[in-house]
Amino acid sequence: MILFSEGAVSAAETLASNESVTTLNPIMHPNQTTLQRWIEQYEAAETVPIDQTIKDRAIQSTGARSLLSDLPYIASERNQNPIGNCWVWAGTGVLEVAHAEQTGIKDRLSIQYLDSNYNDGSGPDWAGEGGSLTDFVQFYNQQHIAVPWSNYNANFQDGQLWSLKNMQTWIPAASIQTTPHYDISSITGQKVQTRGVSQVTAITNIKAVLDQNRGIYLGFKLPDEAAWDDFETFWNDQGEDAVWDPSPYVSRTWDSNTGGGHAVLCIGYDDTDPNNRYWILVNSWGTAGGKRPNGIFRMKMDVDYSATYYGLYNLPAMQWETESVTFSATPQPVFTITTVAPIPASLGLSPKNNTMKSGGNLSLDLNLTPSVNGLSGYIITITSDNPQVASITSATLPAWAGMTSISTLPSSTVTVMGSDLSDQVHGAAQTIPLANLGITTGKAGTATLTVKVTGLSDDSGHPILTTSVPAVITVQAPNISSGVIPIQSNGDLLIGNQPTDPDHDGLYEDLNGNGVLDFNDITLFFNQMDWISGHEPLGAFDFNGNGQIDFNDIVILFNSL
Structure with a gap:
């Protein structure tokens, strides 16, 4: 084109x-x-x-x-x-x-x-x-x-x-x-x-x-x-x-x-x-x-x-x-003054450690601490290594930020960009908020959100050296208060085996109890969705973590094949 x-x-x-x-x-x-x-x-x-x-x-x-x-x-x-x-x-x-x-x-x-x-x-x-x-x-x-x-x-x-x-x-x-x-x-x-x-x-x-x-x-x-x-x-x-x-x-x-x-x-x-x-x-x-x-x-x-x-x-x-x-024949030289190496600023997500239930919402702050010579602009990417456990659903930038950009959400990754056009952040700033992220939790497990810098510079245009601090989100397996039972239809057993949890994440993907997730499980879930909703522990089959059994759960299970 x-x-x-x-x-x-x-x-x-x-x-x-x-x-x-x-x-x-x-x-x-x-x-x-x-x-x-x-x-x-x-x-x-x-x-x-x-x-x-x-x-x-x-x-x-x-x-x-x-x-x-x-x-x-x-x-x-x-x-x-x-x-x-x-x-x-x-x-x-x-x-x-x-x-x-x-x-x-x-x-x-x-x-x-x-x-x-x-x-x-x-x-x-x-x-x-x-x-x-x-x-x-x-x-x-x-x-x-x-x-x-x-x-x-x-x-x-x-x-x-x-x-x-x-x-x-x-x-x-x-x-x-x-x-x-x-x-x-x-x-x-x-x-x-x-x-x-x-x-x-x-x-x-x-x-x-x-x-x-x-x-x-x-x-x-x-x-x-x-x-x-x-x-x-x-x-x-x-x-x-x-x-x-x-x-x-x-x-x-x-x-x-x-x-x-x-x-x-x-x-x-x-x-x-x-x-x-x-x-x-x-x-x-x-x-x-x-x-x-x-x-x-x-x-x-x-x-x-x-x-x-x-x-x-x-x-x-x-x-x-x-x-x-x-x-001129040669590039301008870079003059180096030997001094004690500067301590890198910390760029990280807070809180660092989080324990959540499936289907929960969490707010994380992206902060820079400190900046010796203010801030001119930043381009930073945050990525969840396990979006089925924790995905990024929203992002907001501070009111002082200009030339802003936020990549498409929800996603497993987001790139945020902002510039301090009005010099709101200057001098030796201790803690600079760069973004607030909205996180939604899914299946049980652990997700680590990491921070990658594409551009981060101070008021002099020099790059700000940083050490990155990730955030860890642990989603607990749902508490199955009553036992999972074999799936029935009008009181008749359809499958003699009890559903199982092959990956031990608290969700019972193997509905027919044959030890693996296959297409028969998808078909069984689709045909018996109402029975499962009324007789099984919801947390065992609520794959999208919204507190109910619905077609989205079937879609998520299908996509897991």
Whole structure:
């Protein structure tokens, strides 16, 4: 499914609430104002200077070239889905190639750093709603640093439906560790001259830029839904040796409802076969289920580089651009002061030990104790290792928390997110409430609820070291006051054996008394539910713990097979 990303860059993200993230291939759907702005930015950009010797060689010779080895990435993690920040991935790819060529350091650079900082990380103009290479360059002209992907909270985490639906980054900017980083002395965007020139000249210019060991940002557009469906089929169903030809869509009328744009990274070419010349492009849609292990595709070289789509004004089908960037040679050092190691804060659930009856409700508090330097934000997951014993049914966050998120409940696990936007938690806070969880108990047994930190940072943006304190919930087996008897119908024995409790949890799953749980037990329970309710100890057959015998008990028993 192609997913259109819009907002002020106007994103038409059409999305069912239960859509799986893995099915979405997002593109940008700019409105007319944004389209015009992108065109004007491209036209105003300086033309990339090309060394004449390299240009002559590009004209006269054929061969293959790839800068893929300069790009440090894991293809499965190079996946923007479901948000529309392809422009960040393509722009960062050009930056990574330049960094590797200038410094010899091949280090993944953070996508999340731009996502979280660009236009404050939220609203219709946030990074996930689309952008251009000029927007990318302007951002780094303001920041002057590139942050490694490996820094705390700098790995890409916005690839989720919450960010899409809320038009907001998942990671607060203050929680991203910016040291170490790479200094950027200067960065400008440059267009590769491909429009208004011959096909030979356009191809020569692109090859010459690649031959100068520079990556290229390719922004291309397709005019309507049918064209995008064709491209998605090509991406999803064909391997990396297939060549995509955009030519069939040239000169079509631009559909303002379904036309869209996408940005990818051009890192090479192969024109050794005159009948099969192509560019090598790196996408940001993952690996197409393994069909594209390198996350790349090929595009036909012999196309119309001045192609347009018709509408209120003519729209260029593609724009080839690059970056002129100067880095410092080494990352900023991390200064370490040797002192007594700090005592980690305690992050845990309270009360820690709980004994309950089946069908009961329990409230647990998630607290951080203490925090030396306040709190900026947190992303924490709580998991029950035995949801049949204890499941998480509700969660609430403190009133001071902003940018909040709670994953779907009831479930065996919940992820909670909050930020202290108004600085309600500051200084040396002793006990900070982060969430309150509602727990419902089920069958007899023991469940341990553990706490896992994805992000937890203080007011300086530094990670808060913690030791996690789990909670243990013990659900006691029901007290069977009168004995379980063989199941009857109108006074006649149906099964001569007495029901048994094979797993000794206080619930009698083996209704026919043959020593195991099988389909005959389900059938017997269904047919004799009323008799069991009137003659057997309820606690022995109340599998959902609600104090009565009902169809839910049969369903739970069936699911236990």
